[in-house]
Amino acid sequence: MEVALSPVREVLLWGLSWLCLYIASRYVLSKSKKLPPGPSGWPVLGCLPLLGSMPHVALTNLSKKYGPILYLKLGTSNMVVANTPAAAKAFLKTLDINFSNRPGNAGATYLAYNSQDMVWAPYGGRWKMLRKVCNLHMLGGKALDDWQPAREAEMGHMLRSILARSRSGQTVNIPELLNLLAANVFGQIILSKRVFESEGEDANEFKEMVVELMTTAGYFNIGDHIPSIAWMDLQGIQRGMKKLHKRFDEMLTRMIAEHQAAAKKRAAPDFLDIVMSQRDNCDGQGGRLSDVHIKSLLLNLFTAGTDTSSSVIEWTLAELIQNPKLLKQAHLEMDKVVGRDRRLKESDIPKLPYLIAICKEGFRKHPSTPLSLPRVSSEPCQVGGYYVPKGTRLMVNIWGIGRDPEIWDKPLEFNPNRFVGSKIDPRGNDFQLIPFGAGRRICAGTRMGITMVEYNLGSLIHAFNWEMPPGKESLNMDESFGLALQKKEPLVAKATPRLALHLY
Numbered sequence: 001m002e003v004a005l006s007p008v009r010e011v012l013l014w015g016l017s018w019l020c021l022y023i024a025s026r027y028v029l030s031k032s033k034k035l036p037p038g039p040s041g042w043p044v045l046g047c048l049p050l051l052g053s054m055p056h057v058a059l060t061n062l063s064k065k066y067g068p069i070l071y072l073k074l075g076t077s078n079m080v081v082a083n084t085p086a087a088a089k090a091f092l093k094t095l096d097i098n099f100s101n102r103p104g105n106a107g108a109t110y111l112a113y114n115s116q117d118m119v120w121a122p123y124g125g126r127w128k129m130l131r132k133v134c135n136l137h138m139l140g141g142k143a144l145d146d147w148q149p150a151r152e153a154e155m156g157h158m159l160r161s162i163l164a165r166s167r168s169g170q171t172v173n174i175p176e177l178l179n180l181l182a183a184n185v186f187g188q189i190i191l192s193k194r195v196f197e198s199e200g201e202d203a204n205e206f207k208e209m210v211v212e213l214m215t216t217a218g219y220f221n222i223g224d225h226i227p228s229i230a231w232m233d234l235q236g237i238q239r240g241m242k243k244l245h246k247r248f249d250e251m252l253t254r255m256i257a258e259h260q261a262a263a264k265k266r267a268a269p270d271f272l273d274i275v276m277s278q279r280d281n282c283d284g285q286g287g288r289l290s291d292v293h294i295k296s297l298l299l300n301l302f303t304a305g306t307d308t309s310s311s312v313i314e315w316t317l318a319e320l321i322q323n324p325k326l327l328k329q330a331h332l333e334m335d336k337v338v339g340r341d342r343r344l345k346e347s348d349i350p351k352l353p354y355l356i357a358i359c360k361e362g363f364r365k366h367p368s369t370p371l372s373l374p375r376v377s378s379e380p381c382q383v384g385g386y387y388v389p390k391g392t393r394l395m396v397n398i399w400g401i402g403r404d405p406e407i408w409d410k411p412l413e414f415n416p417n418r419f420v421g422s423k424i425d426p427r428g429n430d431f432q433l434i435p436f437g438a439g440r441r442i443c444a445g446t447r448m449g450i451t452m453v454e455y456n457l458g459s460l461i462h463a464f465n466w467e468m469p470p471g472k473e474s475l476n477m478d479e480s481f482g483l484a485l486q487k488k489e490p491l492v493a494k495a496t497p498r499l500a501l502h503l504y
Protein backbone atom coordinates (compact mmCIF):
# COMPACT_ATOMS: atom_id res chain seq x y z
CA MET A 1 0.00 0.00 0.00
CA GLU A 2 1.45 3.36 -1.05
CA VAL A 3 1.62 6.13 1.50
CA ALA A 4 0.79 9.49 0.02
CA LEU A 5 3.08 12.35 1.16
CA SER A 6 1.83 15.81 1.70
CA PRO A 7 3.29 18.33 -0.81
CA VAL A 8 5.27 20.06 1.98
CA ARG A 9 6.84 16.79 3.17
CA GLU A 10 7.63 15.88 -0.48
CA VAL A 11 9.50 19.16 -1.03
CA LEU A 12 11.37 18.69 2.26
CA LEU A 13 12.40 15.17 1.30
CA TRP A 14 13.64 16.34 -2.09
CA GLY A 15 15.56 19.16 -0.48
CA LEU A 16 17.14 16.78 2.01
CA SER A 17 18.22 14.32 -0.71
CA TRP A 18 19.82 17.16 -2.72
CA LEU A 19 21.62 18.42 0.37
CA CYS A 20 23.01 14.92 1.09
CA LEU A 21 24.10 14.59 -2.52
CA TYR A 22 25.76 18.02 -2.42
CA ILE A 23 27.62 17.25 0.83
CA ALA A 24 28.73 13.85 -0.47
CA SER A 25 30.00 15.29 -3.75
CA ARG A 26 31.86 18.11 -1.91
CA TYR A 27 33.39 15.46 0.34
CA VAL A 28 34.56 13.34 -2.61
CA LEU A 29 35.87 16.43 -4.41
CA SER A 30 37.67 17.73 -1.34
CA LYS A 31 39.17 14.26 -0.82
CA SER A 32 40.55 14.18 -4.37
CA LYS A 33 41.77 17.78 -4.00
CA LYS A 34 43.41 17.19 -0.65
CA LEU A 35 46.78 18.92 -0.65
CA PRO A 36 49.81 17.17 0.85
CA PRO A 37 50.39 18.07 4.52
CA GLY A 38 52.66 20.89 5.61
CA PRO A 39 52.98 23.81 8.00
CA SER A 40 50.61 26.75 7.56
CA GLY A 41 53.30 29.41 7.79
CA TRP A 42 52.97 33.19 8.17
CA PRO A 43 50.56 35.65 6.62
CA VAL A 44 51.79 36.93 3.21
CA LEU A 45 55.21 35.24 3.37
CA GLY A 46 53.81 31.77 3.99
CA CYS A 47 56.52 29.30 4.89
CA LEU A 48 59.47 31.36 3.57
CA PRO A 49 60.63 32.34 7.08
CA LEU A 50 60.63 28.65 8.13
CA LEU A 51 63.35 27.78 5.62
CA GLY A 52 66.10 29.80 7.32
CA SER A 53 69.71 29.75 6.13
CA MET A 54 69.84 25.94 5.77
CA PRO A 55 66.64 25.08 3.84
CA HIS A 56 67.72 21.46 3.19
CA VAL A 57 67.94 20.85 6.95
CA ALA A 58 64.69 22.73 7.67
CA LEU A 59 62.82 20.72 5.02
CA THR A 60 64.24 17.44 6.32
CA ASN A 61 63.01 18.32 9.82
CA LEU A 62 59.58 19.36 8.52
CA SER A 63 59.27 16.09 6.63
CA LYS A 64 59.85 14.17 9.89
CA LYS A 65 56.76 15.93 11.22
CA TYR A 66 54.51 16.02 8.13
CA GLY A 67 55.56 13.03 6.02
CA PRO A 68 57.34 12.17 2.78
CA ILE A 69 55.52 14.69 0.56
CA LEU A 70 55.45 18.19 2.00
CA TYR A 71 53.33 21.05 0.74
CA LEU A 72 54.38 24.61 1.48
CA LYS A 73 52.88 27.92 0.55
CA LEU A 74 55.72 30.34 -0.20
CA GLY A 75 54.30 33.82 -0.71
CA THR A 76 51.80 33.36 -3.53
CA SER A 77 53.50 30.26 -4.93
CA ASN A 78 53.10 26.59 -3.96
CA MET A 79 55.93 24.13 -3.43
CA VAL A 80 55.99 20.37 -2.91
CA VAL A 81 59.06 18.63 -1.53
CA ALA A 82 59.82 14.95 -2.11
CA ASN A 83 61.63 13.56 0.92
CA THR A 84 61.77 9.81 0.32
CA PRO A 85 62.92 7.60 -2.58
CA ALA A 86 59.27 6.59 -3.27
CA ALA A 87 58.15 10.22 -3.37
CA ALA A 88 61.10 11.19 -5.60
CA LYS A 89 60.25 8.30 -7.93
CA ALA A 90 56.59 9.33 -8.11
CA PHE A 91 57.53 12.85 -9.25
CA LEU A 92 60.63 12.15 -11.36
CA LYS A 93 59.57 8.89 -12.99
CA THR A 94 55.79 8.43 -12.93
CA LEU A 95 55.04 12.16 -13.36
CA ASP A 96 58.30 13.09 -15.09
CA ILE A 97 56.74 14.70 -18.16
CA ASN A 98 54.45 16.86 -16.01
CA PHE A 99 57.47 18.11 -14.03
CA SER A 100 59.87 18.62 -16.94
CA ASN A 101 59.84 22.40 -16.79
CA ARG A 102 61.76 24.64 -14.46
CA PRO A 103 60.03 27.58 -12.73
CA GLY A 104 60.89 31.14 -13.66
CA ASN A 105 63.13 32.82 -11.08
CA ALA A 106 65.56 35.67 -10.67
CA GLY A 107 68.58 33.40 -11.32
CA ALA A 108 67.18 32.27 -14.66
CA THR A 109 66.34 35.87 -15.60
CA TYR A 110 69.39 37.76 -14.42
CA LEU A 111 72.16 35.15 -14.51
CA ALA A 112 71.12 32.79 -17.31
CA TYR A 113 70.28 35.30 -20.07
CA ASN A 114 66.55 35.13 -19.38
CA SER A 115 66.43 31.31 -19.56
CA GLN A 116 68.18 31.25 -22.95
CA ASP A 117 70.53 28.58 -21.55
CA MET A 118 70.03 24.84 -21.15
CA VAL A 119 69.56 24.58 -17.36
CA TRP A 120 66.56 26.94 -17.17
CA ALA A 121 65.23 26.47 -20.73
CA PRO A 122 61.56 25.52 -20.99
CA TYR A 123 61.06 21.87 -21.88
CA GLY A 124 60.78 21.90 -25.66
CA GLY A 125 62.63 22.09 -28.97
CA ARG A 126 65.48 24.43 -27.98
CA TRP A 127 66.19 22.49 -24.77
CA LYS A 128 66.27 19.21 -26.73
CA MET A 129 68.59 20.75 -29.30
CA LEU A 130 71.04 22.01 -26.66
CA ARG A 131 71.12 18.67 -24.86
CA LYS A 132 71.69 16.86 -28.13
CA VAL A 133 74.60 19.12 -29.11
CA CYS A 134 76.24 18.68 -25.70
CA ASN A 135 75.70 14.95 -25.71
CA LEU A 136 77.14 14.50 -29.16
CA HIS A 137 80.19 16.68 -28.77
CA MET A 138 81.09 16.88 -25.09
CA LEU A 139 79.16 14.94 -22.48
CA GLY A 140 77.98 11.70 -24.13
CA GLY A 141 79.91 8.40 -24.01
CA LYS A 142 81.87 8.74 -27.26
CA ALA A 143 82.72 12.44 -26.75
CA LEU A 144 83.75 11.70 -23.19
CA ASP A 145 86.22 9.07 -24.42
CA ASP A 146 87.57 11.44 -27.06
CA TRP A 147 88.40 14.10 -24.45
CA GLN A 148 90.10 11.70 -22.03
CA PRO A 149 93.64 12.96 -22.90
CA ALA A 150 92.60 16.50 -21.87
CA ARG A 151 91.54 15.24 -18.43
CA GLU A 152 94.78 13.28 -18.05
CA ALA A 153 96.95 16.26 -19.05
CA GLU A 154 95.20 18.55 -16.57
CA MET A 155 95.56 15.97 -13.83
CA GLY A 156 99.33 16.05 -14.47
CA HIS A 157 99.34 19.83 -13.85
CA MET A 158 97.44 19.42 -10.59
CA LEU A 159 99.58 16.57 -9.25
CA ARG A 160 102.79 18.52 -9.98
CA SER A 161 101.37 21.57 -8.28
CA ILE A 162 100.54 19.54 -5.15
CA LEU A 163 103.97 17.91 -5.22
CA ALA A 164 105.69 21.31 -5.35
CA ARG A 165 103.73 22.45 -2.30
CA SER A 166 104.41 19.27 -0.45
CA ARG A 167 108.15 19.48 -1.12
CA SER A 168 108.30 23.06 0.11
CA GLY A 169 106.45 22.11 3.31
CA GLN A 170 103.23 23.91 2.38
CA THR A 171 99.68 22.65 2.86
CA VAL A 172 97.28 22.32 -0.07
CA ASN A 173 94.02 24.23 -0.57
CA ILE A 174 92.00 21.45 -2.17
CA PRO A 175 88.94 23.31 -3.60
CA GLU A 176 91.20 25.94 -5.18
CA LEU A 177 93.12 23.28 -7.11
CA LEU A 178 90.07 21.19 -7.99
CA ASN A 179 88.28 24.20 -9.45
CA LEU A 180 91.34 25.13 -11.47
CA LEU A 181 91.52 21.56 -12.74
CA ALA A 182 87.83 21.43 -13.72
CA ALA A 183 87.84 24.87 -15.35
CA ASN A 184 90.92 23.95 -17.39
CA VAL A 185 89.47 20.59 -18.46
CA PHE A 186 86.39 22.47 -19.75
CA GLY A 187 88.69 25.11 -21.28
CA GLN A 188 90.61 22.44 -23.20
CA ILE A 189 87.43 20.76 -24.45
CA ILE A 190 85.48 23.89 -25.32
CA LEU A 191 88.18 26.39 -26.31
CA SER A 192 91.36 24.32 -26.85
CA LYS A 193 93.08 26.25 -24.10
CA ARG A 194 93.79 26.23 -20.43
CA VAL A 195 91.69 29.11 -19.17
CA PHE A 196 93.89 29.61 -16.10
CA GLU A 197 97.58 28.88 -16.46
CA SER A 198 98.14 28.42 -12.74
CA GLU A 199 96.49 29.01 -9.43
CA GLY A 200 96.43 32.65 -8.55
CA GLU A 201 94.26 35.71 -8.72
CA ASP A 202 92.42 34.99 -12.00
CA ALA A 203 91.60 31.39 -11.12
CA ASN A 204 90.50 32.36 -7.64
CA GLU A 205 88.33 35.15 -9.03
CA PHE A 206 86.65 32.65 -11.39
CA LYS A 207 86.08 30.23 -8.50
CA GLU A 208 84.59 33.03 -6.40
CA MET A 209 82.28 33.98 -9.28
CA VAL A 210 81.09 30.37 -9.69
CA VAL A 211 80.53 29.99 -5.96
CA GLU A 212 78.63 33.30 -5.90
CA LEU A 213 76.48 32.15 -8.84
CA MET A 214 75.69 28.83 -7.18
CA THR A 215 75.02 30.44 -3.82
CA THR A 216 72.75 33.26 -4.99
CA ALA A 217 70.90 31.00 -7.44
CA GLY A 218 70.13 28.71 -4.48
CA TYR A 219 68.63 31.45 -2.27
CA PHE A 220 64.89 31.52 -1.70
CA ASN A 221 64.32 34.96 -3.20
CA ILE A 222 61.19 36.67 -1.87
CA GLY A 223 60.55 38.25 -5.29
CA ASP A 224 60.33 34.79 -6.92
CA HIS A 225 57.47 33.90 -4.60
CA ILE A 226 55.70 37.26 -4.35
CA PRO A 227 56.16 38.63 -7.89
CA SER A 228 54.21 41.82 -7.15
CA ILE A 229 57.05 43.02 -4.88
CA ALA A 230 59.95 41.58 -6.88
CA TRP A 231 60.86 45.12 -8.00
CA MET A 232 61.73 45.99 -4.38
CA ASP A 233 64.46 43.33 -4.31
CA LEU A 234 64.18 43.18 -0.53
CA GLN A 235 67.18 40.87 -0.04
CA GLY A 236 69.38 42.62 -2.62
CA ILE A 237 69.67 39.30 -4.48
CA GLN A 238 68.69 40.64 -7.91
CA ARG A 239 71.15 43.53 -7.65
CA GLY A 240 73.98 41.11 -6.87
CA MET A 241 72.93 38.84 -9.75
CA LYS A 242 72.94 41.67 -12.29
CA LYS A 243 76.46 42.68 -11.24
CA LEU A 244 77.70 39.10 -11.37
CA HIS A 245 76.08 38.53 -14.76
CA LYS A 246 77.96 41.54 -16.18
CA ARG A 247 81.27 40.01 -15.05
CA PHE A 248 80.43 36.59 -16.50
CA ASP A 249 79.19 38.13 -19.75
CA GLU A 250 82.42 40.10 -20.18
CA MET A 251 84.47 36.97 -19.48
CA LEU A 252 82.48 34.84 -21.96
CA THR A 253 82.53 37.53 -24.66
CA ARG A 254 86.32 37.80 -24.27
CA MET A 255 86.73 34.00 -24.38
CA ILE A 256 84.67 33.68 -27.58
CA ALA A 257 86.51 36.60 -29.28
CA GLU A 258 89.94 35.14 -28.39
CA HIS A 259 88.78 31.75 -29.63
CA GLN A 260 87.75 33.21 -32.99
CA ALA A 261 91.04 35.12 -33.32
CA ALA A 262 93.04 31.92 -32.74
CA ALA A 263 90.99 29.79 -35.19
CA LYS A 264 93.82 29.33 -37.71
CA LYS A 265 96.23 28.02 -35.08
CA ARG A 266 94.05 25.06 -34.06
CA ALA A 267 95.08 21.64 -35.29
CA ALA A 268 91.66 20.07 -34.64
CA PRO A 269 88.21 21.57 -33.98
CA ASP A 270 87.10 21.91 -30.37
CA PHE A 271 83.58 21.98 -28.90
CA LEU A 272 83.02 25.66 -29.69
CA ASP A 273 84.26 25.21 -33.28
CA ILE A 274 81.80 22.37 -33.76
CA VAL A 275 78.91 24.30 -32.23
CA MET A 276 79.76 27.42 -34.31
CA SER A 277 80.03 25.44 -37.53
CA GLN A 278 76.65 23.82 -36.92
CA ARG A 279 74.82 26.77 -35.41
CA ASP A 280 72.42 27.15 -38.34
CA ASN A 281 71.32 23.52 -38.18
CA CYS A 282 72.78 22.18 -34.99
CA ASP A 283 70.23 19.42 -34.40
CA GLY A 284 69.87 18.25 -38.00
CA GLN A 285 66.35 19.72 -38.07
CA GLY A 286 67.08 23.35 -38.81
CA GLY A 287 67.53 24.41 -35.16
CA ARG A 288 69.58 27.64 -34.90
CA LEU A 289 71.76 28.88 -32.05
CA SER A 290 72.05 32.64 -31.51
CA ASP A 291 75.10 34.36 -29.92
CA VAL A 292 73.21 34.50 -26.62
CA HIS A 293 72.38 30.77 -26.76
CA ILE A 294 76.06 30.01 -27.27
CA LYS A 295 77.22 32.30 -24.47
CA SER A 296 74.65 30.92 -22.04
CA LEU A 297 75.54 27.35 -22.99
CA LEU A 298 79.20 28.04 -22.19
CA LEU A 299 78.10 29.63 -18.92
CA ASN A 300 76.23 26.40 -18.03
CA LEU A 301 79.12 24.15 -18.93
CA PHE A 302 81.75 26.19 -17.08
CA THR A 303 79.66 26.69 -13.95
CA ALA A 304 77.43 23.59 -13.58
CA GLY A 305 80.38 21.25 -13.91
CA THR A 306 83.11 22.91 -11.83
CA ASP A 307 81.75 23.60 -8.37
CA THR A 308 79.52 20.51 -8.29
CA SER A 309 82.22 17.98 -9.07
CA SER A 310 84.91 19.68 -6.98
CA SER A 311 82.71 20.10 -3.90
CA VAL A 312 81.85 16.38 -3.65
CA ILE A 313 85.55 15.48 -4.01
CA GLU A 314 86.51 18.01 -1.35
CA TRP A 315 83.92 16.66 1.11
CA THR A 316 84.87 13.05 0.41
CA LEU A 317 88.59 13.65 0.83
CA ALA A 318 87.85 15.48 4.09
CA GLU A 319 85.94 12.38 5.30
CA LEU A 320 88.90 10.15 4.40
CA ILE A 321 91.35 12.44 6.18
CA GLN A 322 89.15 12.18 9.29
CA ASN A 323 89.09 8.38 8.89
CA PRO A 324 92.70 7.34 8.14
CA LYS A 325 91.67 3.64 8.25
CA LEU A 326 89.44 4.17 5.20
CA LEU A 327 92.20 6.04 3.39
CA LYS A 328 94.58 3.17 4.14
CA GLN A 329 92.11 0.66 2.74
CA ALA A 330 91.83 2.77 -0.44
CA HIS A 331 95.64 2.88 -0.69
CA LEU A 332 95.85 -0.91 -0.33
CA GLU A 333 93.41 -1.36 -3.20
CA MET A 334 95.33 1.15 -5.35
CA ASP A 335 98.64 -0.57 -4.67
CA LYS A 336 97.22 -3.98 -5.53
CA VAL A 337 95.44 -2.93 -8.74
CA VAL A 338 97.49 0.00 -10.09
CA GLY A 339 100.82 -0.31 -8.29
CA ARG A 340 103.13 2.60 -7.65
CA ASP A 341 105.19 2.66 -10.83
CA ARG A 342 102.73 4.70 -12.90
CA ARG A 343 99.89 7.18 -12.48
CA LEU A 344 96.23 6.15 -12.20
CA LYS A 345 94.38 5.93 -15.53
CA GLU A 346 90.64 6.29 -16.09
CA SER A 347 90.62 2.75 -17.46
CA ASP A 348 91.70 1.46 -14.00
CA ILE A 349 88.52 2.67 -12.32
CA PRO A 350 86.22 -0.30 -13.07
CA LYS A 351 88.81 -2.48 -11.29
CA LEU A 352 88.69 -0.35 -8.12
CA PRO A 353 85.42 -1.26 -6.34
CA TYR A 354 86.46 0.33 -3.05
CA LEU A 355 87.19 3.67 -4.79
CA ILE A 356 83.80 3.47 -6.50
CA ALA A 357 82.16 2.73 -3.12
CA ILE A 358 83.94 5.75 -1.59
CA CYS A 359 82.59 8.00 -4.36
CA LYS A 360 79.03 6.68 -3.91
CA GLU A 361 79.30 7.28 -0.18
CA GLY A 362 80.47 10.83 -0.95
CA PHE A 363 77.48 11.33 -3.28
CA ARG A 364 75.14 10.00 -0.56
CA LYS A 365 76.36 12.03 2.38
CA HIS A 366 77.45 15.17 0.55
CA PRO A 367 75.37 15.52 -2.63
CA SER A 368 76.53 18.62 -4.50
CA THR A 369 73.01 19.98 -5.08
CA PRO A 370 71.14 19.25 -1.82
CA LEU A 371 67.67 20.17 -3.12
CA SER A 372 68.38 19.35 -6.78
CA LEU A 373 67.23 22.03 -9.22
CA PRO A 374 63.58 23.14 -9.06
CA ARG A 375 60.94 21.79 -11.44
CA VAL A 376 57.36 22.96 -11.91
CA SER A 377 54.11 21.13 -12.76
CA SER A 378 52.52 21.92 -16.13
CA GLU A 379 49.17 20.35 -15.16
CA PRO A 380 47.39 19.51 -11.89
CA CYS A 381 48.06 15.92 -10.79
CA GLN A 382 47.57 13.36 -8.01
CA VAL A 383 50.54 12.03 -6.02
CA GLY A 384 50.28 9.49 -3.19
CA GLY A 385 46.59 10.32 -2.75
CA TYR A 386 47.19 14.10 -2.70
CA TYR A 387 46.28 16.79 -5.17
CA VAL A 388 49.11 18.92 -6.59
CA PRO A 389 47.90 22.04 -8.45
CA LYS A 390 49.25 23.22 -11.78
CA GLY A 391 52.25 25.57 -11.43
CA THR A 392 53.49 23.95 -8.19
CA ARG A 393 57.28 24.00 -7.73
CA LEU A 394 58.97 20.73 -6.94
CA MET A 395 62.11 20.32 -4.86
CA VAL A 396 63.64 16.89 -4.34
CA ASN A 397 65.43 16.67 -1.02
CA ILE A 398 68.45 14.67 -2.24
CA TRP A 399 70.35 15.56 0.93
CA GLY A 400 67.54 14.41 3.25
CA ILE A 401 67.07 11.14 1.34
CA GLY A 402 70.82 10.45 1.65
CA ARG A 403 70.65 10.86 5.43
CA ASP A 404 67.34 9.15 6.18
CA PRO A 405 67.80 6.54 8.97
CA GLU A 406 64.83 4.60 7.54
CA ILE A 407 66.90 3.94 4.42
CA TRP A 408 70.51 3.98 5.60
CA ASP A 409 72.01 2.31 8.63
CA LYS A 410 73.80 4.98 10.74
CA PRO A 411 73.47 7.58 7.97
CA LEU A 412 75.78 10.13 9.59
CA GLU A 413 78.67 7.68 9.52
CA PHE A 414 80.89 7.85 6.43
CA ASN A 415 81.09 4.18 5.61
CA PRO A 416 81.96 3.21 2.00
CA ASN A 417 81.54 -0.47 2.90
CA ARG A 418 77.77 -0.02 2.66
CA PHE A 419 78.28 0.21 -1.12
CA VAL A 420 80.81 -2.60 -1.54
CA GLY A 421 79.05 -5.30 -3.57
CA SER A 422 75.94 -3.13 -3.79
CA LYS A 423 74.21 -2.55 -7.12
CA ILE A 424 72.90 0.87 -6.10
CA ASP A 425 73.97 3.28 -8.81
CA PRO A 426 73.89 7.10 -8.82
CA ARG A 427 72.73 7.50 -12.45
CA GLY A 428 69.07 8.20 -11.71
CA ASN A 429 67.41 4.77 -11.46
CA ASP A 430 67.94 3.99 -7.78
CA PHE A 431 65.97 6.69 -6.05
CA GLN A 432 67.72 6.33 -2.69
CA LEU A 433 70.88 7.74 -4.38
CA ILE A 434 70.11 10.45 -6.95
CA PRO A 435 72.90 13.06 -6.74
CA PHE A 436 72.30 13.92 -10.42
CA GLY A 437 68.51 14.00 -10.18
CA ALA A 438 66.49 11.70 -12.47
CA GLY A 439 64.11 11.66 -15.42
CA ARG A 440 64.19 13.77 -18.57
CA ARG A 441 65.96 16.68 -16.87
CA ILE A 442 68.56 14.60 -15.10
CA CYS A 443 71.95 16.33 -15.01
CA ALA A 444 73.26 16.66 -18.57
CA GLY A 445 76.79 16.01 -17.28
CA THR A 446 76.05 12.84 -15.26
CA ARG A 447 78.66 10.68 -17.03
CA MET A 448 81.24 13.41 -16.99
CA GLY A 449 80.51 14.25 -13.34
CA ILE A 450 80.98 10.62 -12.28
CA THR A 451 84.15 10.29 -14.34
CA MET A 452 85.58 13.50 -12.88
CA VAL A 453 84.78 12.53 -9.31
CA GLU A 454 86.14 8.97 -9.61
CA TYR A 455 89.24 9.88 -11.61
CA ASN A 456 90.14 13.10 -9.78
CA LEU A 457 89.57 11.71 -6.29
CA GLY A 458 91.22 8.40 -7.29
CA SER A 459 94.31 10.24 -8.54
CA LEU A 460 94.58 12.31 -5.36
CA ILE A 461 94.36 9.13 -3.28
CA HIS A 462 96.75 7.14 -5.47
CA ALA A 463 99.44 9.81 -5.71
CA PHE A 464 99.49 11.15 -2.12
CA ASN A 465 98.96 10.35 1.48
CA TRP A 466 96.68 12.94 3.08
CA GLU A 467 96.67 14.28 6.62
CA MET A 468 95.24 17.19 8.58
CA PRO A 469 97.34 20.33 8.50
CA PRO A 470 99.96 20.44 11.31
CA GLY A 471 98.40 21.38 14.62
CA LYS A 472 94.84 20.37 13.66
CA GLU A 473 93.08 17.41 15.22
CA SER A 474 89.77 17.61 13.43
CA LEU A 475 88.26 19.27 10.39
CA ASN A 476 85.37 21.70 10.41
CA MET A 477 82.62 19.84 8.51
CA ASP A 478 80.02 22.64 8.61
CA GLU A 479 78.01 23.28 5.47
CA SER A 480 77.12 26.49 3.71
CA PHE A 481 73.89 26.31 1.66
CA GLY A 482 73.54 27.20 -2.02
CA LEU A 483 72.42 25.52 -5.24
CA ALA A 484 75.65 23.60 -4.55
CA LEU A 485 76.50 22.72 -0.97
CA GLN A 486 79.85 24.27 -0.02
CA LYS A 487 82.12 23.26 2.79
CA LYS A 488 82.02 26.31 5.05
CA GLU A 489 85.75 26.12 5.73
CA PRO A 490 87.70 25.07 2.59
CA LEU A 491 89.65 21.85 3.00
CA VAL A 492 93.34 22.54 3.56
CA ALA A 493 95.48 19.42 4.01
CA LYS A 494 99.00 18.10 4.14
CA ALA A 495 100.05 15.90 1.19
CA THR A 496 102.94 13.42 1.14
CA PRO A 497 103.90 11.87 -2.23
CA ARG A 498 103.49 8.08 -2.61
CA LEU A 499 105.02 7.72 -6.08
CA ALA A 500 108.54 8.19 -7.45
CA LEU A 501 109.01 11.88 -8.21
CA HIS A 502 109.46 11.44 -11.99
CA LEU A 503 105.91 10.03 -12.23
CA TYR A 504 104.22 13.31 -11.33
Ligand code: HEM
Pocket residue numbers: 118119120131139300301302304305306308309312367368369372373374375435436437438439440441442443444445446448449450453
Ligand atom coordinates in the same frame (compact mmCIF):
# COMPACT_ATOMS: atom_id res chain seq x y z
C1 HEM B 1 79.32 15.74 -9.40
C2 HEM B 1 78.93 16.46 -10.40
C3 HEM B 1 77.53 16.93 -10.67
C4 HEM B 1 76.38 16.85 -9.90
C5 HEM B 1 76.24 16.21 -8.52
C6 HEM B 1 75.30 17.45 -10.66
C7 HEM B 1 73.98 17.52 -10.24
C8 HEM B 1 72.94 18.01 -11.01
C9 HEM B 1 71.54 17.98 -10.63
C10 HEM B 1 70.98 17.39 -9.35
C11 HEM B 1 70.82 18.54 -11.64
C12 HEM B 1 69.30 18.72 -11.68
C13 HEM B 1 68.68 17.47 -12.27
C14 HEM B 1 67.17 17.41 -12.19
O1 HEM B 1 66.48 18.42 -12.34
O2 HEM B 1 66.65 16.28 -11.96
C15 HEM B 1 71.76 18.95 -12.66
C16 HEM B 1 71.42 19.55 -13.83
C17 HEM B 1 72.35 19.91 -14.79
N1 HEM B 1 73.71 19.69 -14.78
FE1 HEM B 1 74.75 18.72 -13.37
N2 HEM B 1 75.82 17.90 -11.85
C18 HEM B 1 77.17 17.59 -11.90
C19 HEM B 1 78.03 17.80 -12.94
C20 HEM B 1 77.72 18.40 -14.12
C21 HEM B 1 78.61 18.57 -15.23
C22 HEM B 1 80.04 18.05 -15.30
C23 HEM B 1 77.92 19.27 -16.18
C24 HEM B 1 78.37 19.73 -17.53
C25 HEM B 1 79.55 20.11 -17.86
C26 HEM B 1 76.58 19.50 -15.67
C27 HEM B 1 75.58 20.17 -16.33
C28 HEM B 1 74.25 20.19 -15.93
C29 HEM B 1 73.19 20.78 -16.73
C30 HEM B 1 73.37 21.46 -18.08
C31 HEM B 1 72.00 20.59 -16.02
C32 HEM B 1 70.59 21.00 -16.44
C33 HEM B 1 69.97 19.85 -17.19
C34 HEM B 1 68.60 20.18 -17.75
O3 HEM B 1 67.89 21.02 -17.21
O4 HEM B 1 68.25 19.57 -18.77
N3 HEM B 1 76.50 18.96 -14.41
N4 HEM B 1 73.05 18.60 -12.25
